[in-house]
Amino acid sequence: MARYVAWLRDSWSAWRVWPERFFDAGDHILVFGRIVAKGRSSGVPIELTNALVFTIRNGRMTSMQVYPDRPEALKAVGLEE
Numbered sequence: 001m002a003r004y005v006a007w008l009r010d011s012w013s014a015w016r017v018w019p020e021r022f023f024d025a026g027d028h029i030l031v032f033g034r035i036v037a038k039g040r041s042s043g044v045p046i047e048l049t050n051a052l053v054f055t056i057r058n059g060r061m062t063s064m065q066v067y068p069d070r071p072e073a074l075k076a077v078g079l080e081e
Contacts (some may be wrong), residue, residue: 004066012037020049025077029054032070053077 008015015037023030035048051073055063067073074080 004064005011008035011040012039013043014038023074023077023079025079026054028077029056030073030077030079032073 008017015035018034019031020034020038021032023032030053031054033050033052036045036052037048038045048068049070050068051070053065053067053073053076054061055065065073065076067076071080
């Protein structure tokens with residue numbers, strides 16, 4: 001998670017992340033989100049959708065995987081639509 005946030009800070013001068021939808025997938029939590037940002041060097045605004053898969057063990061987050069493709073993330077946690 002820290003590397004993901006560091007990447008956002010290094011790449012974008014301004015950014016916001018909004019969660020849109022949450023899925024309970026047993027040992028995983030899948031979150032569909034939206035990122036709105038402005039390029040640090042270029043100043044170009046962007047808007048992206050993505051999915052984050054959090055792995056939970058003993059009530060704690062042990063890993064996070066970012067998927068730019070939401071159907072791929074659904075498949076990864078066994079929740080294909």
